Amino acid sequence: MSGSKGIFFSIDAMFAILLLLAAAFAIPSFLATEKPVADLHHQAQDFIASLSELKVYETNNTYVKLLISQGKITNQNNTILQQIGEFWAAGQMQYAANLTKAFSNNLLPSNQGFGLYINSQKIYEKTLSDLSTIASAPKLFSGIMANRSSTGFIGRAIIKSAKKNTNVIVKGDVVSSSVRKPSAANNGNMVNVTYFANLPTNATIVDAYWFIESSWTDNHFKAWVNNEFIPGSPASGSKLLTDLKTYFHSGRNIATALFWFGSGGYEGGDDGASHIVVNYTTNQLNTLDLNTTKKYLYDVISECSVMYKKPIFVVGNLSSFNISLHVIAPKVTLGYIVDGVFKNISTKNVVSNKVGWTDAEIKAVMNANGVQYSQLSNKYMWFTFELDTYHNRELVGAQRRIYSDSYVDVKTDFNLAFEYSYVDITAIIKPYTYSVLDTGQFYRNVEWRYWAPNASVPLLIDSQIAWKYVTSTNPNQKVRVNQYTLYSHPPQPLIPELARFGYGGNYTKINATNRYTLNFTSGYSVNPFNSLVSYTFLIKGAVPYGTTFDTKQQAIADAMKRLNLSLGLYFKEAIIGNETYSVGGVPYMWGPAIVEARIWQ
Amino acid sequence: MRKSHSSKNGQVYYIEFMITLVVMIIALVIFIRTFVNVNESAGYDDLSIQADSISTQLMSEGLPANWTKSNVEKIGITNSQSRIQESKLLNFANMSYQTTRQKLNTNYNYYVFLENSTGSRILIAGKQGVGLMGNQSKTVVKVTRFPIYKSDIVRMIVYVWE
Numbered sequence: 001m002s003g004s005k006g007i008f009f010s011i012d013a014m015f016a017i018l019l020l021l022a023a024a025f026a027i028p029s030f031l032a033t034e035k036p037v038a039d040l041h042h043q044a045q046d047f048i049a050s051l052s053e054l055k056v057y058e059t060n061n062t063y064v065k066l067l068i069s070q071g072k073i074t075n076q077n078n079t080i081l082q083q084i085g086e087f088w089a090a091g092q093m094q095y096a097a098n099l100t101k102a103f104s105n106n107l108l109p110s111n112q113g114f115g116l117y118i119n120s121q122k123i124y125e126k127t128l129s130d131l132s133t134i135a136s137a138p139k140l141f142s143g144i145m146a147n148r149s150s151t152g153f154i155g156r157a158i159i160k161s162a163k164k165n166t167n168v169i170v171k172g173d174v175v176s177s178s179v180r181k182p183s184a185a186n187n188g189n190m191v192n193v194t195y196f197a198n199l200p201t202n203a204t205i206v207d208a209y210w211f212i213e214s215s216w217t218d219n220h221f222k223a224w225v226n227n228e229f230i231p232g233s234p235a236s237g238s239k240l241l242t243d244l245k246t247y248f249h250s251g252r253n254i255a256t257a258l259f260w261f262g263s264g265g266y267e268g269g270d271d272g273a274s275h276i277v278v279n280y281t282t283n284q285l286n287t288l289d290l291n292t293t294k295k296y297l298y299d300v301i302s303e304c305s306v307m308y309k310k311p312i313f314v315v316g317n318l319s320s321f322n323i324s325l326h327v328i329a330p331k332v333t334l335g336y337i338v339d340g341v342f343k344n345i346s347t348k349n350v351v352s353n354k355v356g357w358t359d360a361e362i363k364a365v366m367n368a369n370g371v372q373y374s375q376l377s378n379k380y381m382w383f384t385f386e387l388d389t390y391h392n393r394e395l396v397g398a399q400r401r402i403y404s405d406s407y408v409d410v411k412t413d414f415n416l417a418f419e420y421s422y423v424d425i426t427a428i429i430k431p432y433t434y435s436v437l438d439t440g441q442f443y444r445n446v447e448w449r450y451w452a453p454n455a456s457v458p459l460l461i462d463s464q465i466a467w468k469y470v471t472s473t474n475p476n477q478k479v480r481v482n483q484y485t486l487y488s489h490p491p492q493p494l495i496p497e498l499a500r501f502g503y504g505g506n507y508t509k510i511n512a513t514n515r516y517t518l519n520f521t522s523g524y525s526v527n528p529f530n531s532l533v534s535y536t537f538l539i540k541g542a543v544p545y546g547t548t549f550d551t552k553q554q555a556i557a558d559a560m561k562r563l564n565l566s567l568g569l570y571f572k573e574a575i576i577g578n579e580t581y582s583v584g585g586v587p588y589m590w591g592p593a594i595v596e597a598r599i600w601q
Numbered sequence: 602m603r604k605s606h607s608s609k610n611g612q613v614y615y616i617e618f619m620i621t622l623v624v625m626i627i628a629l630v631i632f633i634r635t636f637v638n639v640n641e642s643a644g645y646d647d648l649s650i651q652a653d654s655i656s657t658q659l660m661s662e663g664l665p666a667n668w669t670k671s672n673v674e675k676i677g678i679t680n681s682q683s684r685i686q687e688s689k690l691l692n693f694a695n696m697s698y699q700t701t702r703q704k705l706n707t708n709y710n711y712y713v714f715l716e717n718s719t720g721s722r723i724l725i726a727g728k729q730g731v732g733l734m735g736n737q738s739k740t741v742v743k744v745t746r747f748p749i750y751k752s753d754i755v756r757m758i759v760y761v762w763e
Contacts, residue, residue: 252658
């Protein structure tokens with residue numbers, strides 16, 4: 001008997017060995033690491049989309065079944081999101097919270113926080129104390145209130161989808177790396193810069209183009225979008241690649257440009273004027289990410305030292321900078337440029353491909369150089385990253401790389417909370433006039449004009465400037481908006497690389513034509529055709545039910561008229577939905593309201 | 602007699618324990634080595650992009666919108682409103698792995714599966730998931746999405762590796 005037991009135990013041990021071996025080899029293969037921002041953003045969007053699609057009658061959720069059995073849910077044709085909204089509109093917050101919890105708690109991992117908000121009011125929150133990454137997805141929605149009725153014909157109108165003019169604009173940073181030996185010859189280096197363009201998941205692309213301008217005018221380059229080669233791209237100096245619609249898709253897009261030696265120019269890379277513009281339609285009306293504090297770098301690969309200059313537009317009052325780099329390089333030197341003046345911060349060795357600078361380290365150097373954070377509000381400044389000791393002419397060596405999860409975290413007091421039914425628009429502004437030709441298409445005086453619609457909220461003017469500076473000259477530089485002078489050299493310092501300029505909405509006049517002008521004297525000029533100026537603002541995208549009319553047609557006409565007055569010119573291609581309700585037993589409508597899901601970890 | 606019997610059993614347990622302990626230590630070492638290497642691979646960025654792209658494409662309706670195995674250009678398994686369509690899911694599951702990689706526009710390996718809110722695996726065409734399973738790659742990127750499948754919101758988990 002005891003001998004049999006011994007045999008069984010040995011078999012048990014063998015099973016244990018096999019199981020553990022299987023675990024040792026199988027489990028690590030699925031140890032996964034996640035890209036937090038993109039993944040969380042998708043999850044927030046998915047959550048809203050699925051709650052907007054799933055109907056009450058079809059779900060097996062036990063809490064929904066309970067509410068139906070208790071008579072708390074009367075319209076089983078509601079979507080889950082509409083039902084949450086109906087509870088919210090009726091003031092039954094506990095049911096709204098519990099229903100949200102019933103669909104979110106088990107679905108999301110325990111290490112993720114989640115919140116649902118309607119018109120910024122908290123419906124439900126699962127909080128975590130240590131927050132590092134947050135993503136949100138807003139949506140406009142509405143519904144029918146149970147047990148309420150109105151009289152007459154009332155109408156409302158709401159923008160359903162809109163052609164958002166060049167809503168996704170990817171602006172290149174200044175990247176350079178040697179492509180020439182210390183002698184006159186090609187060193188064989190290829191400078192690879194990869195950009196990212198994030199579109200809403202339900203975007204329909206209307207048009208796309210990509211302007212590439214290399215560091216030196218003789219650089220050769222090629223381009224790919226989502227790993228597809230752009231046949232028109234082999235070029236030198238600069239090129240506008242058009243009709244790229246079919247290369248882009250909804251979601252995250254990658255665009256890669258490869259720069260190499262031309263006919264003697266020292267460095268390959270992006271001179272900071274390159275940009276990708278994707279024009280698309282979507283029914284996701286709030287797509288702005290001004291609240292995102294982390295400004296990510298693009299992916300750069302080179303076999304020489306790299307100089308990367310990252311422009312930062314500080315929206316609001318600055319409270320801190322923190323920098324985290326993921327790189328392949330033995331050391332990195334950090335510097336900054338404010339009003340054209342460069343200052344070194346420090347050089348650090350890279351440990352396990354990581355290097356960073358705290359706010360205290362950055363602030364101490366800036367303050368010592370007479371730069372206060374309060375001077376940086378609502379304007380551009382630059383951080384410079386030098387991978388290895390930078391030489392503009394050198395032989396190729398080990399690979400240096402900046403990964404795209406490197407970032408500058410810019411904390412300010414700015415918090416854009418979308419008010420009820422406001423929609424964000426980013427519009428391209430074309431040059432209005434240009435004069436005093438320098439050379440080629442470079443002019444010394446350029447003016448852009450834009451109209452700020454009535455009932456809009458101006459947020460930001462952002463310009464990426466194709467500039468030309470004759471070294472060793474001292475030209476005057478003046479930037480003006482309407483009657484305001486925002487920059488003037490002299491007395492302010494000369495900005496040799498005026499690749500970016502931006503300003504907040506407070507200089508923009510509502511319901512008026514605004515003028516943004518650049519004026520230079522000999523030695524400085526800009527190419528207005530290769531520059532990119534955009535205007536970002538909020539506009540009200542809905543009008544509520546109005547006066548009671550005798551007929552449905554009158555109610556619709558009134559609602560459309562009121563909405564068109566609000567929308568102005570920017571939404572002439574918008575699809576506008578309208579709804580009317582008549583007397584007697586017609587339920588009271590709630591909304592439209594903005595529901596927002598936020599996920600963090 | 603009773604004491605002798607117990608003593609013999611005790612020796613068997615001890616040997617069994619030692620074998621298990623050694624194996625556990627080996628397994629733990631392999632586990633930690635693999636885990637530590639996950640974030641150090643140079644392919645992390647590319648994998649993230651691919652995982653993001655594959656999951657986004659799967660959450661689309663595909664091309665053409667009502668695609669079949671014979672005319673599919675791009676694989677998507679939903680109705681574009683987050684709802685998984687059974688026919689597309691089955692077609693996806695029954696296509697060859699190489700074909701699905703081509704139609705998902707990726708050269709990387711992937712594995713996709715569905716699970717409900719309690720974490721139970723949802724079988725797809727009788728299988729635990731779609732794609733390649735049991736890889737030995739050190740860098741694996743995971744993306745989680747929330748589509749509707751049949752009557753509830755589920756987790757769609759996508760693993761991508763070189």
